[in-house]
Amino acid sequence: MYAIIAGAGKVGRNLARELSSKDHEVTLIESSRACYVASEEEFEHAIQYGDATELWVLERAGIQRADLVIAVTGDDEDNILVCQVAKEKYLCERVIARVNNPRNHDHFRLLGIQPAVSATDLILRLIEHEVPRYGLVHLLALEEERLEIIELEVAADAPTVGERVSDIALPEGSLIISVLREGSGFVPKPDTVIAAGDEVLLVLDPGLEDSITSYFSANGQHASI
Amino acid sequence: MFVLIVGAGRVGATVAKSALAAGHEVSVLDEDPLSHERLDAGQSESWEDSGGQFTVGTALETEALIQAGIERADAFIASTAGDNTNLVIAQIAQKRFGVERVIVRVMDPARADWYGEQGLETISPTKHAIAMFKSALETEAEAVA
Numbered sequence: 001m002y003a004i005i006a007g008a009g010k011v012g013r014n015l016a017r018e019l020s021s022k023d024h025e026v027t028l029i030e031s032s033r034a035c036y037v038a039s040e041e042e043f044e045h046a047i048q049y050g051d052a053t054e055l056w057v058l059e060r061a062g063i064q065r066a067d068l069v070i071a072v073t074g075d076d077e078d079n080i081l082v083c084q085v086a087k088e089k090y091l092c093e094r095v096i097a098r099v100n101n102p103r104n105h106d107h108f109r110l111l112g113i114q115p116a117v118s119a120t121d122l123i124l125r126l127i128e129h130e131v132p133r134y135g136l137v138h139l140l141a142l143e144e145e146r147l148e149i150i151e152l153e154v155a156a157d158a159p160t161v162g163e164r165v166s167d168i169a170l171p172e173g174s175l176i177i178s179v180l181r182e183g184s185g186f187v188p189k190p191d192t193v194i195a196a197g198d199e200v201l202l203v204l205d206p207g208l209e210d211s212i213t214s215y216f217s218a219n220g221q222h223a224s225i
Numbered sequence: 226m227f228v229l230i231v232g233a234g235r236v237g238a239t240v241a242k243s244a245l246a247a248g249h250e251v252s253v254l255d256e257d258p259l260s261h262e263r264l265d266a267g268q269s270e271s272w273e274d275s276g277g278q279f280t281v282g283t284a285l286e287t288e289a290l291i292q293a294g295i296e297r298a299d300a301f302i303a304s305t306a307g308d309n310t311n312l313v314i315a316q317i318a319q320k321r322f323g324v325e326r327v328i329v330r331v332m333d334p335a336r337a338d339w340y341g342e343q344g345l346e347t348i349s350p351t352k353h354a355i356a357m358f359k360s361a362l363e364t365e366a367e368a369v370a
Contacts, residue, residue, distance in 0.1 A: 104285055
Protein backbone atom coordinates (compact mmCIF):
# COMPACT_ATOMS: atom_id res chain seq x y z
CA MET A 1 0.00 0.00 0.00
CA TYR A 2 1.18 3.55 -0.69
CA ALA A 3 0.23 6.16 1.91
CA ILE A 4 0.76 9.92 1.85
CA ILE A 5 0.80 11.60 5.25
CA ALA A 6 0.33 15.36 5.45
CA GLY A 7 1.96 16.77 8.58
CA ALA A 8 5.16 15.41 10.11
CA GLY A 9 4.40 16.23 13.72
CA LYS A 10 4.41 13.57 16.42
CA VAL A 11 1.33 11.87 15.01
CA GLY A 12 2.49 11.94 11.39
CA ARG A 13 6.00 10.69 12.17
CA ASN A 14 4.77 7.84 14.31
CA LEU A 15 2.21 6.79 11.71
CA ALA A 16 4.97 6.83 9.09
CA ARG A 17 7.19 4.64 11.27
CA GLU A 18 4.39 2.16 11.93
CA LEU A 19 3.34 1.91 8.30
CA SER A 20 6.94 1.58 7.07
CA SER A 21 7.64 -1.18 9.59
CA LYS A 22 4.69 -3.06 8.09
CA ASP A 23 6.32 -2.75 4.66
CA HIS A 24 4.04 -0.05 3.34
CA GLU A 25 5.43 2.76 1.25
CA VAL A 26 5.03 6.15 2.90
CA THR A 27 5.64 9.78 1.99
CA LEU A 28 5.42 12.47 4.66
CA ILE A 29 4.74 16.05 3.57
CA GLU A 30 5.73 18.84 5.96
CA SER A 31 5.28 22.55 5.39
CA SER A 32 7.44 23.84 8.22
CA ARG A 33 11.07 24.08 7.15
CA ALA A 34 12.36 23.52 10.69
CA CYS A 35 10.20 20.45 11.19
CA TYR A 36 11.19 19.08 7.79
CA VAL A 37 14.91 19.54 8.46
CA ALA A 38 14.58 17.87 11.87
CA SER A 39 12.93 14.79 10.37
CA GLU A 40 14.88 14.55 7.12
CA GLU A 41 17.73 12.54 8.56
CA GLU A 42 15.43 9.81 9.80
CA PHE A 43 12.98 9.63 6.90
CA GLU A 44 15.34 10.57 4.04
CA HIS A 45 13.53 10.25 0.70
CA ALA A 46 10.23 9.45 2.50
CA ILE A 47 9.71 13.06 3.58
CA GLN A 48 9.11 16.03 1.31
CA TYR A 49 9.07 19.71 2.10
CA GLY A 50 5.95 21.56 0.99
CA ASP A 51 2.39 22.60 1.66
CA ALA A 52 0.21 19.53 1.16
CA THR A 53 -2.81 21.67 0.36
CA GLU A 54 -1.12 22.71 -2.89
CA LEU A 55 -1.88 20.49 -5.86
CA TRP A 56 1.65 20.36 -7.26
CA VAL A 57 3.01 19.25 -3.88
CA LEU A 58 0.55 16.37 -3.76
CA GLU A 59 1.35 15.49 -7.37
CA ARG A 60 5.07 15.53 -6.66
CA ALA A 61 4.42 13.06 -3.83
CA GLY A 62 2.61 10.78 -6.29
CA ILE A 63 -0.99 11.36 -5.20
CA GLN A 64 -2.20 9.68 -8.39
CA ARG A 65 -1.02 6.29 -7.16
CA ALA A 66 -1.74 6.74 -3.43
CA ASP A 67 -4.01 4.17 -1.82
CA LEU A 68 -4.42 6.18 1.34
CA VAL A 69 -4.08 9.84 2.30
CA ILE A 70 -3.81 10.75 5.97
CA ALA A 71 -4.06 14.43 6.96
CA VAL A 72 -2.71 15.02 10.46
CA THR A 73 -1.51 18.62 10.42
CA GLY A 74 -2.33 20.89 13.33
CA ASP A 75 -4.75 22.86 11.18
CA ASP A 76 -8.30 21.62 10.58
CA GLU A 77 -8.85 23.62 7.37
CA ASP A 78 -5.68 22.12 5.91
CA ASN A 79 -6.72 18.60 6.89
CA ILE A 80 -10.16 19.08 5.33
CA LEU A 81 -8.76 20.42 2.06
CA VAL A 82 -5.99 17.83 1.70
CA CYS A 83 -8.56 15.05 2.05
CA GLN A 84 -11.15 16.74 -0.13
CA VAL A 85 -8.72 17.25 -2.99
CA ALA A 86 -7.30 13.72 -2.59
CA LYS A 87 -10.79 12.23 -2.78
CA GLU A 88 -12.51 14.42 -5.31
CA LYS A 89 -9.72 15.52 -7.63
CA TYR A 90 -7.33 12.56 -7.47
CA LEU A 91 -9.97 9.93 -6.70
CA CYS A 92 -8.03 8.43 -3.82
CA GLU A 93 -10.41 5.95 -2.28
CA ARG A 94 -9.36 6.15 1.33
CA VAL A 95 -8.68 9.26 3.36
CA ILE A 96 -8.33 9.76 7.10
CA ALA A 97 -8.31 13.18 8.74
CA ARG A 98 -7.36 14.40 12.17
CA VAL A 99 -9.75 16.81 13.87
CA ASN A 100 -7.80 19.20 16.10
CA ASN A 101 -10.76 21.15 17.44
CA PRO A 102 -13.75 18.88 18.15
CA ARG A 103 -16.04 21.80 17.32
CA ASN A 104 -14.93 21.47 13.72
CA HIS A 105 -16.11 17.87 13.47
CA ASP A 106 -19.33 18.97 11.77
CA HIS A 107 -17.38 20.69 9.01
CA PHE A 108 -15.49 17.48 8.22
CA ARG A 109 -18.79 15.62 8.07
CA LEU A 110 -20.44 18.30 5.93
CA LEU A 111 -17.65 18.10 3.35
CA GLY A 112 -17.68 14.31 3.33
CA ILE A 113 -14.33 13.77 5.07
CA GLN A 114 -14.70 10.42 6.81
CA PRO A 115 -13.29 9.06 8.97
CA ALA A 116 -12.30 12.14 10.93
CA VAL A 117 -10.49 11.31 14.14
CA SER A 118 -10.48 13.62 17.12
CA ALA A 119 -8.24 12.88 20.09
CA THR A 120 -10.65 14.72 22.38
CA ASP A 121 -13.54 12.54 21.27
CA LEU A 122 -11.48 9.38 21.65
CA ILE A 123 -10.48 10.31 25.19
CA LEU A 124 -14.07 11.23 26.05
CA ARG A 125 -15.15 7.85 24.70
CA LEU A 126 -12.60 6.16 26.95
CA ILE A 127 -13.75 8.17 29.95
CA GLU A 128 -17.30 7.14 29.16
CA HIS A 129 -16.15 3.53 29.01
CA GLU A 130 -14.37 3.77 32.34
CA VAL A 131 -17.04 5.82 34.08
CA PRO A 132 -20.27 4.89 32.33
CA ARG A 133 -23.12 7.23 32.98
CA TYR A 134 -26.22 5.22 33.82
CA GLY A 135 -24.26 2.14 32.78
CA LEU A 136 -24.44 3.07 29.09
CA VAL A 137 -21.35 2.69 26.91
CA HIS A 138 -21.11 3.54 23.22
CA LEU A 139 -19.18 0.71 21.63
CA LEU A 140 -19.37 1.57 17.97
CA ALA A 141 -20.99 4.24 15.83
CA LEU A 142 -21.53 3.36 12.17
CA GLU A 143 -22.13 6.91 11.04
CA GLU A 144 -22.64 6.26 7.36
CA GLU A 145 -25.02 3.39 8.09
CA ARG A 146 -26.72 5.40 10.83
CA LEU A 147 -26.51 2.67 13.43
CA GLU A 148 -24.79 2.34 16.74
CA ILE A 149 -23.94 -0.40 19.15
CA ILE A 150 -24.18 0.27 22.86
CA GLU A 151 -23.59 -1.69 26.02
CA LEU A 152 -25.80 -1.38 29.09
CA GLU A 153 -25.59 -2.88 32.52
CA VAL A 154 -28.92 -4.19 33.78
CA ALA A 155 -29.71 -2.65 37.18
CA ALA A 156 -31.06 -4.80 40.01
CA ASP A 157 -34.52 -3.24 39.95
CA ALA A 158 -34.77 -2.55 36.23
CA PRO A 159 -38.19 -3.22 34.67
CA THR A 160 -36.75 -5.89 32.37
CA VAL A 161 -35.20 -8.08 35.11
CA GLY A 162 -36.88 -11.50 34.97
CA GLU A 163 -38.45 -10.75 31.58
CA ARG A 164 -38.01 -12.95 28.54
CA VAL A 165 -36.36 -11.21 25.60
CA SER A 166 -39.40 -11.88 23.41
CA ASP A 167 -41.63 -10.09 25.97
CA ILE A 168 -39.57 -6.91 26.13
CA ALA A 169 -41.21 -4.40 23.83
CA LEU A 170 -38.18 -2.34 22.83
CA PRO A 171 -38.71 0.71 20.63
CA GLU A 172 -38.67 0.27 16.87
CA GLY A 173 -35.12 0.49 15.60
CA SER A 174 -33.44 -1.37 18.47
CA LEU A 175 -32.43 -4.97 19.03
CA ILE A 176 -30.60 -6.92 21.74
CA ILE A 177 -27.74 -8.63 19.93
CA SER A 178 -25.78 -10.12 22.80
CA VAL A 179 -25.89 -10.74 26.54
CA LEU A 180 -22.74 -10.86 28.67
CA ARG A 181 -23.22 -12.87 31.84
CA GLU A 182 -20.59 -14.10 34.30
CA GLY A 183 -17.72 -13.37 31.99
CA SER A 184 -19.07 -14.91 28.81
CA GLY A 185 -21.29 -13.63 26.08
CA PHE A 186 -24.05 -15.28 24.08
CA VAL A 187 -26.64 -14.35 21.50
CA PRO A 188 -30.03 -14.34 23.23
CA LYS A 189 -32.93 -16.54 22.16
CA PRO A 190 -36.52 -15.34 22.44
CA ASP A 191 -36.84 -17.23 25.75
CA THR A 192 -33.62 -15.90 27.30
CA VAL A 193 -34.49 -14.28 30.63
CA ILE A 194 -32.70 -11.03 31.47
CA ALA A 195 -31.07 -11.00 34.90
CA ALA A 196 -29.79 -8.21 37.11
CA GLY A 197 -26.07 -7.61 36.50
CA ASP A 198 -26.23 -8.77 32.85
CA GLU A 199 -24.56 -6.59 30.31
CA VAL A 200 -26.65 -6.30 27.19
CA LEU A 201 -25.38 -5.18 23.80
CA LEU A 202 -27.89 -3.47 21.57
CA VAL A 203 -27.79 -2.23 18.02
CA LEU A 204 -29.97 0.84 17.51
CA ASP A 205 -30.78 3.86 15.43
CA PRO A 206 -28.96 6.94 16.74
CA GLY A 207 -31.01 8.96 19.19
CA LEU A 208 -32.69 6.02 20.90
CA GLU A 209 -30.16 5.76 23.75
CA ASP A 210 -32.31 7.75 26.11
CA SER A 211 -35.44 5.67 25.75
CA ILE A 212 -33.49 2.39 25.72
CA THR A 213 -31.73 3.23 28.99
CA SER A 214 -35.05 3.31 30.84
CA TYR A 215 -35.58 -0.39 30.14
CA PHE A 216 -32.41 -1.47 31.87
CA SER A 217 -31.81 1.09 34.63
CA ALA A 218 -33.28 1.25 38.13
CA ASN A 219 -37.00 2.16 38.23
CA GLY A 220 -37.02 2.85 34.55
CA GLN A 221 -35.09 6.05 35.22
CA HIS A 222 -34.17 8.11 32.17
CA ALA A 223 -30.62 9.03 31.36
CA SER A 224 -29.98 12.63 30.56
CA ILE A 225 -27.71 12.43 27.55
CA MET B 226 -29.25 42.25 -1.00
CA PHE B 227 -27.74 41.07 2.29
CA VAL B 228 -23.99 40.56 1.95
CA LEU B 229 -21.84 38.76 4.53
CA ILE B 230 -18.11 39.39 4.25
CA VAL B 231 -15.68 37.29 6.27
CA GLY B 232 -12.26 38.85 6.67
CA ALA B 233 -11.98 42.63 6.98
CA GLY B 234 -8.53 43.10 5.53
CA ARG B 235 -7.75 45.63 2.80
CA VAL B 236 -9.88 43.81 0.28
CA GLY B 237 -12.74 42.74 2.55
CA ALA B 238 -13.12 46.12 4.25
CA THR B 239 -13.06 48.07 0.99
CA VAL B 240 -15.56 45.77 -0.68
CA ALA B 241 -17.75 46.07 2.44
CA LYS B 242 -17.72 49.86 2.29
CA SER B 243 -18.55 50.03 -1.38
CA ALA B 244 -21.33 47.45 -1.02
CA LEU B 245 -22.85 49.50 1.79
CA ALA B 246 -22.54 52.67 -0.27
CA ALA B 247 -24.26 50.88 -3.14
CA GLY B 248 -27.26 50.38 -0.89
CA HIS B 249 -26.78 46.77 0.19
CA GLU B 250 -27.16 45.50 3.71
CA VAL B 251 -23.64 44.52 4.81
CA SER B 252 -22.36 42.40 7.68
CA VAL B 253 -18.66 41.85 8.35
CA LEU B 254 -17.10 39.05 10.41
CA ASP B 255 -13.47 39.14 11.52
CA GLU B 256 -11.57 37.52 14.37
CA ASP B 257 -9.64 40.71 15.10
CA PRO B 258 -11.69 43.44 16.85
CA LEU B 259 -9.18 46.04 15.59
CA SER B 260 -10.07 45.28 11.98
CA HIS B 261 -13.17 47.38 12.63
CA GLU B 262 -10.96 50.47 12.25
CA ARG B 263 -10.53 49.71 8.56
CA LEU B 264 -14.30 49.98 8.16
CA ASP B 265 -14.38 53.41 9.79
CA ALA B 266 -11.30 54.79 8.06
CA GLY B 267 -11.99 57.65 5.69
CA GLN B 268 -15.72 57.67 6.42
CA SER B 269 -17.63 60.60 7.90
CA GLU B 270 -19.81 58.29 10.02
CA SER B 271 -18.87 55.15 11.92
CA TRP B 272 -19.52 51.79 10.24
CA GLU B 273 -22.51 51.06 12.49
CA ASP B 274 -23.98 54.55 12.11
CA SER B 275 -23.88 54.07 8.36
CA GLY B 276 -25.91 50.90 8.83
CA GLY B 277 -23.16 48.31 8.72
CA GLN B 278 -22.93 45.29 11.00
CA PHE B 279 -19.70 43.96 12.55
CA THR B 280 -19.17 40.71 14.45
CA VAL B 281 -15.99 39.47 16.12
CA GLY B 282 -15.40 35.77 15.73
CA THR B 283 -13.65 33.10 13.71
CA ALA B 284 -15.43 31.94 10.62
CA LEU B 285 -15.16 28.26 11.44
CA GLU B 286 -17.38 28.82 14.46
CA THR B 287 -20.89 28.14 13.32
CA GLU B 288 -22.32 30.39 16.05
CA ALA B 289 -20.24 33.34 14.84
CA LEU B 290 -21.51 32.86 11.28
CA ILE B 291 -25.09 32.69 12.51
CA GLN B 292 -24.61 35.77 14.69
CA ALA B 293 -23.25 37.60 11.66
CA GLY B 294 -26.45 36.71 9.81
CA ILE B 295 -25.40 33.92 7.44
CA GLU B 296 -28.87 32.38 7.56
CA ARG B 297 -30.34 35.29 5.67
CA ALA B 298 -27.34 36.15 3.51
CA ASP B 299 -27.91 36.44 -0.24
CA ALA B 300 -24.20 36.72 -0.93
CA PHE B 301 -21.15 35.48 0.96
CA ILE B 302 -17.61 36.72 0.43
CA ALA B 303 -14.67 34.79 1.90
CA SER B 304 -11.73 37.19 2.02
CA THR B 305 -9.61 36.17 5.00
CA ALA B 306 -5.83 35.99 4.64
CA GLY B 307 -5.86 32.19 4.31
CA ASP B 308 -6.82 30.27 1.18
CA ASN B 309 -7.65 27.19 3.17
CA THR B 310 -9.89 29.02 5.59
CA ASN B 311 -11.64 30.74 2.68
CA LEU B 312 -12.24 27.49 0.82
CA VAL B 313 -13.65 25.73 3.87
CA ILE B 314 -15.97 28.55 4.99
CA ALA B 315 -17.17 29.16 1.44
CA GLN B 316 -18.25 25.53 1.23
CA ILE B 317 -19.93 25.77 4.63
CA ALA B 318 -21.86 28.82 3.41
CA GLN B 319 -22.86 26.99 0.24
CA LYS B 320 -23.59 23.51 1.52
CA ARG B 321 -24.76 24.07 5.05
CA PHE B 322 -26.48 27.43 4.84
CA GLY B 323 -27.46 27.35 1.18
CA VAL B 324 -26.22 30.88 0.45
CA GLU B 325 -27.04 31.58 -3.19
CA ARG B 326 -23.97 33.53 -4.20
CA VAL B 327 -20.62 32.51 -2.72
CA ILE B 328 -17.47 34.33 -3.77
CA VAL B 329 -14.12 33.21 -2.45
CA ARG B 330 -10.62 34.62 -2.66
CA VAL B 331 -8.02 31.96 -3.48
CA MET B 332 -4.44 33.14 -3.91
CA ASP B 333 -3.26 29.79 -5.30
CA PRO B 334 -4.19 29.84 -9.02
CA ALA B 335 -4.26 26.04 -9.38
CA ARG B 336 -6.82 25.59 -6.66
CA ALA B 337 -8.77 28.65 -7.73
CA ASP B 338 -9.26 26.86 -11.06
CA TRP B 339 -10.16 23.49 -9.61
CA TYR B 340 -12.58 24.79 -6.98
CA GLY B 341 -14.05 27.01 -9.69
CA GLU B 342 -14.86 23.88 -11.66
CA GLN B 343 -16.49 22.45 -8.52
CA GLY B 344 -19.00 25.28 -8.43
CA LEU B 345 -17.40 27.95 -6.26
CA GLU B 346 -17.00 31.44 -7.64
CA THR B 347 -13.27 31.97 -7.08
CA ILE B 348 -11.23 35.13 -7.46
CA SER B 349 -7.48 34.73 -7.63
CA PRO B 350 -5.55 38.01 -7.24
CA THR B 351 -2.36 36.08 -8.01
CA LYS B 352 -3.64 35.20 -11.46
CA HIS B 353 -4.39 38.85 -12.16
CA ALA B 354 -0.96 39.89 -10.89
CA ILE B 355 0.73 37.32 -13.13
CA ALA B 356 -1.21 38.51 -16.16
CA MET B 357 -0.39 42.15 -15.42
CA PHE B 358 3.31 41.48 -14.89
CA LYS B 359 3.41 39.56 -18.15
CA SER B 360 1.73 42.28 -20.13
CA ALA B 361 3.86 44.98 -18.45
CA LEU B 362 6.99 43.08 -19.48
CA GLU B 363 5.77 42.67 -23.03
CA THR B 364 4.96 46.36 -23.31
CA GLU B 365 8.44 47.14 -22.02
CA ALA B 366 10.00 44.74 -24.53
CA GLU B 367 8.10 46.39 -27.37
CA ALA B 368 9.24 49.84 -26.23
CA VAL B 369 12.88 48.68 -26.10
CA ALA B 370 12.61 47.01 -29.49
